[in-house]
Amino acid sequence: MIFRVGLIGKGHVGTSLLELFNRKKNLIEKRLKSHIVLTAVFNSKGALINQKGLDPAKIIGNNLKVTKMKEWQENISVIDNISKENFDILIETTPTNVETGEPATTHIFKALNHKIDVITSNKGPLFLYYTQLKSLAEKNMCFLKFDATVACCLPIISIKKLLLGSEITHIKAILNGTSNFILSQMSNNGLNFTSALQYAQKLGYTESDPNLDIHGLDAAGKIVILANELLDWKKTIKDVQIEGISDITLQKIKTASVNGCKIKLISVAKNNELYVKPCLIKPSSLLNLDGNLNGILLQTKHGGPIILIGNGAGSFEAASAIINNLIEIIDNKEHRTENN
Amino acid sequence: MIFRVGLIGKGHVGTSLLELFNRKKNLIEKRLKSHIVLTAVFNSKGALINQKGLDPAKIIGNNLKVTKMKEWQENISVIDNISKENFDILIETTPTNVETGEPATTHIFKALNHKIDVITSNKGPLFLYYTQLKSLAEKNMCFLKFDATVACCLPIISIKKLLLGSEITHIKAILNGTSNFILSQMSNNGLNFTSALQYAQKLGYTESDPNLDIHGLDAAGKIVILANELLDWKKTIKDVQIEGISDITLQKIKTASVNGCKIKLISVAKNNELYVKPCLIKPSSLLNLDGNLNGILLQTKHGGPIILIGNGAGSFEAASAIINNLIEIIDNKEHRTENN
Numbered sequence: 001m002i003f004r005v006g007l008i009g010k011g012h013v014g015t016s017l018l019e020l021f022n023r024k025k026n027l028i029e030k031r032l033k034s035h036i037v038l039t040a041v042f043n044s045k046g047a048l049i050n051q052k053g054l055d056p057a058k059i060i061g062n063n064l065k066v067t068k069m070k071e072w073q074e075n076i077s078v079i080d081n082i083s084k085e086n087f088d089i090l091i092e093t094t095p096t097n098v099e100t101g102e103p104a105t106t107h108i109f110k111a112l113n114h115k116i117d118v119i120t121s122n123k124g125p126l127f128l129y130y131t132q133l134k135s136l137a138e139k140n141m142c143f144l145k146f147d148a149t150v151a152c153c154l155p156i157i158s159i160k161k162l163l164l165g166s167e168i169t170h171i172k173a174i175l176n177g178t179s180n181f182i183l184s185q186m187s188n189n190g191l192n193f194t195s196a197l198q199y200a201q202k203l204g205y206t207e208s209d210p211n212l213d214i215h216g217l218d219a220a221g222k223i224v225i226l227a228n229e230l231l232d233w234k235k236t237i238k239d240v241q242i243e244g245i246s247d248i249t250l251q252k253i254k255t256a257s258v259n260g261c262k263i264k265l266i267s268v269a270k271n272n273e274l275y276v277k278p279c280l281i282k283p284s285s286l287l288n289l290d291g292n293l294n295g296i297l298l299q300t301k302h303g304g305p306i307i308l309i310g311n312g313a314g315s316f317e318a319a320s321a322i323i324n325n326l327i328e329i330i331d332n333k334e335h336r337t338e339n340n
Numbered sequence: 341m342i343f344r345v346g347l348i349g350k351g352h353v354g355t356s357l358l359e360l361f362n363r364k365k366n367l368i369e370k371r372l373k374s375h376i377v378l379t380a381v382f383n384s385k386g387a388l389i390n391q392k393g394l395d396p397a398k399i400i401g402n403n404l405k406v407t408k409m410k411e412w413q414e415n416i417s418v419i420d421n422i423s424k425e426n427f428d429i430l431i432e433t434t435p436t437n438v439e440t441g442e443p444a445t446t447h448i449f450k451a452l453n454h455k456i457d458v459i460t461s462n463k464g465p466l467f468l469y470y471t472q473l474k475s476l477a478e479k480n481m482c483f484l485k486f487d488a489t490v491a492c493c494l495p496i497i498s499i500k501k502l503l504l505g506s507e508i509t510h511i512k513a514i515l516n517g518t519s520n521f522i523l524s525q526m527s528n529n530g531l532n533f534t535s536a537l538q539y540a541q542k543l544g545y546t547e548s549d550p551n552l553d554i555h556g557l558d559a560a561g562k563i564v565i566l567a568n569e570l571l572d573w574k575k576t577i578k579d580v581q582i583e584g585i586s587d588i589t590l591q592k593i594k595t596a597s598v599n600g601c602k603i604k605l606i607s608v609a610k611n612n613e614l615y616v617k618p619c620l621i622k623p624s625s626l627l628n629l630d631g632n633l634n635g636i637l638l639q640t641k642h643g644g645p646i647i648l649i650g651n652g653a654g655s656f657e658a659a660s661a662i663i664n665n666l667i668e669i670i671d672n673k674e675h676r677t678e679n680n
Binding site: 024028031147153154158159161163164165166167284289290300302303304305306308309310311314316317320321322323324326327328331332335336 | 360364371487493495498499502503504506624626629640642643645646647648650654656659660661662663664665666667668671672676
């Protein structure tokens, strides 16, 4: 079988994806018995389009000169080109806007309306339109995969189908790596809040608007995604009680440390309630995680607690999550048609 | 669709499975759109057999009196009754024998030869005949699922297909909960090795032969399963360098603790080599886990380290892992025939 893939967004994640796809294409195709053809790559200024397939190696090599490639089309309308004629699977990696979800939301709705499968690393559309997007995907029998949006290196969304018998009852998690990094710097190195934030910004760990991290909005959006996906809830970010970390002082951290505790920004989905707030974490807790790690505790009814820990951010991590989802979609489609 | 299930073994895991199946049958069937019919339950003295379906509630209720049920057949040959006429999916939960793998090995080979899908919680056959069993399952296009055999509450086997893009390169893990419990008791409560072992036995945490736990054989078998499954190796337990915990003294533990370290029985699959041995673990390590927890660190090439932590044992945990596998098999089969 042949799967034609379109990529929107050529920022950090999109570029890492092209690199990874270039390196792993042969391996993936061998495992899957299918061909994957990259037919379109859109950035903010235009697109590379070739129905016979673009060479990812050339696109990466021509990093600053894609406009010079023969496949380049200037000022092309992205939205007009989202159609089944152009690709079967859309990978959406434009920058996140958590207030409007745009432009990704429009892209994803259009793709699903055209029965194109979608993989996205963009949290905005899911923070705001989770229920509508899932319903549309289900109605049109499309895949909508987004493991890269929460704790990106962990397959925390797709793992659901492996745990249906264990029955997840509630979730407790560290979902914002930046807050965790800031709190760890304060706790371990004695930096005050402002210095720790500046250090995180210097290392490129914060969102372009760091308020999303420190005021708890990013964590709130992610716990909504997890609750909806893993617990079958139907919540939006408006249902989350949110308290960020901007009021955490060195004094509070010192007071907590008297008992060996640390302060962590914890997200919880339990008893039909959602909250994000700084909590005291005991040294023996499995969520006593430092640095910019993410950790997710899934409490199950029959299998005890299950904890997943990994890097919460990074363009290669996100790209690898996208590749995982791509393989999963194609693997499923192969099986579905295998017996036809 | 209708799926007929046969269960061999009515010990702790088998009984927990019947309980869980009884509680969750309606929910599972609703999600799957299929009917699951339990047509046979074998124990060491005979079997309950009914092609129209056995009622798990009655079997649990009649715990000591299954021999009085109308479906009871005395002294029935298990092996003669493993056939496609009797069931489509076999669940094998007989007690583990790591030296011969029997009787489970014979049961599983026969089932796969008859193109019956298999789910097992029995480690023996996989410790000894992993490659042969996997080849046969593949040749006959059967599912062979065994998440319950390693860190039973974690979907550590099935997670592989969610991480193909991340590319797992090596594994480091705590795979034997009993050893971990003993070392934790020595480290945290000052018990000597013999007392800690006796305490573990008293709580029912050890294998019937505790040597398997303390001499590292159980951990060795499990790292073989993980390496073969997740890294595509072809190893047996003979390829593992094994050192158990029976030489660990309180003095060694005290010496380690000077630097805040603990001693843990660690299993490693790396650079084509397998070993199990007591290792110094720093307090900041993500494998600094106490009690009878299992923890598995999957180092990936593109997604950083991914750590899974959960209970390593427990009959309900194993039963829920079996149910997870059952749902996965049926879900896959539904999809495969959906478009026919």
